[in-house]
Amino acid sequence: TQLLEQSPQFLSIQEGENLTVYCNSSSVFSSLQWYRQEPGEGPVLLVTVVTGGEVKKLKRLTFQFGDARKDSSLHITAAQPGDTGLYLCAGEDNYGQNFVFGPGTRLSVLP
Amino acid sequence: GAGVSQSPRYKVAKRGQDVALRCDPISGHVSLFWYQQALGQGPEFLTYFQNEAQLDKSGLPSDRFFAERPEGSVSTLKIQRTQQEDSAVYLCASSSFSGGAKLQETQYFGPGTRLLVL
Numbered sequence: 001t002q003l004l005e006q007s008p009q010f011l012s013i014q015e016g017e018n019l020t021v022y023c024n025s026s027s028v029f030s031s032l033q034w035y036r037q038e039p040g041e042g043p044v045l046l047v048t049v050v051t052g053g054e055v056k057k058l059k060r061l062t063f064q065f066g067d068a069r070k071d072s073s074l075h076i077t078a079a080q081p082g083d084t085g086l087y088l089c090a091g092e093d094n095y096g097q098n099f100v101f102g103p104g105t106r107l108s109v110l111p
Numbered sequence: 112g113a114g115v116s117q118s119p120r121y122k123v124a125k126r127g128q129d130v131a132l133r134c135d136p137i138s139g140h141v142s143l144f145w146y147q148q149a150l151g152q153g154p155e156f157l158t159y160f161q162n163e164a165q166l167d168k169s170g171l172p173s174d175r176f177f178a179e180r181p182e183g184s185v186s187t188l189k190i191q192r193t194q195q196e197d198s199a200v201y202l203c204a205s206s207s208f209s210g211g212a213k214l215q216e217t218q219y220f221g222p223g224t225r226l227l228v229l
Contacts, residue, residue: 004153042115042202042220043154088153101146101153 003027004091004102012108016078021105023072023089030092032072034063037086037104046074079109113137115221117203123227124193132188132224136205143186144218145178146202154202160186193228200225 007022023032031050035043047056049065049072056063060083062075076083086106092099116135124130136143142161146154147170157176159167162183171178175194180186190197200223208216 041222042204044220045217048217090153099156101155103151103153 004089004100006087006089006102006105008105009103010106010108012110013079015080015109015111017109018075018077019079019107020073020075021087021107023074023091023102025070025091027091028069030069032065032069032092033090034072034074035088035090037088038084043086043088076107079107081109081111083107084109115203115205115219117201117221117224119224120222121225121227123229126195126228127192128228129189129191130193130226132190132201132226134186134188134203134205134221136184136186136203137207137219138184140205140207140219141183142206142208142216142218143180144204144206145186145188146204147172148200148202148223150199157188157201190226193226195228198226198228 005024013019031048033048034046036046037043047058047063049056049063052067052069054065060077064073072089084107086104088101088104090099090101115137118133122130144159145157147157148154156170158171158178160180163180175191177189202220202223204218204220206216206218
């Protein structure tokens with residue numbers, strides 16, 4: 001079973017600060033996705049990365065897929081209270097037969 | 112257009128009771144997924160449908176869990192003889208992808224059903 005670990009588990013920062021959260025595995029994934037989940041709602045897809053070393057930007061969010069496709073990071077610049085939520089990564093194995101979610105990083109951005 | 116809807120949003124059941132959770136996917140979406148999300152954890156895959164065919168049920172934790180999608184649209188997840196460890200949020204997601212790798216298309220999640228077994 002492929003496992004994804006996320007760090008930190010919890011993060012509380014002030015509005016305007018920058019932050020990076022991480023998603024790591026000992027296994028290779030063919031693709032990896034990042035989601036944000038707000039309380040009482042389902043996860044919402046932010047981005048999919050498929051190529052090792054790939055970097056994608058979504059406004060103030062920068063996503064990177066590791067060269068070996070075993071890890072990924074999400075960097076948020078100038079965090080805003082609206083960024084508060086649970087950030088989940090999900091990985092798909094090379095056969096497209098199995099995918100798993102990490103436990104998430106719970107981010108709180110204080111005004 | 113309407114997103115994925117789930118009902119009920121909250122369900123309290125006594126241990127041993129049977130429950131049925133409903134998912135209405137986005138119209139026309141071929142693929143449908145069920146996940147279980149325990150408190151403080153990420154979603155865990157339960158089962159996957161392509162139209163009415165249940166192609167993967169490897170994540171169902173026991174034979175008390177049963178899912179169906181008889182007409183390829185609405186799906187029901189049934190849990191028989193509920194136990195306290197079944198308490199979780201049950202998420203449904205749908206996507207337009209119809210084959211191959213499951214994560215290649217965007218999955219749209221419903222708000223979930225929060226099940227509490229007393």
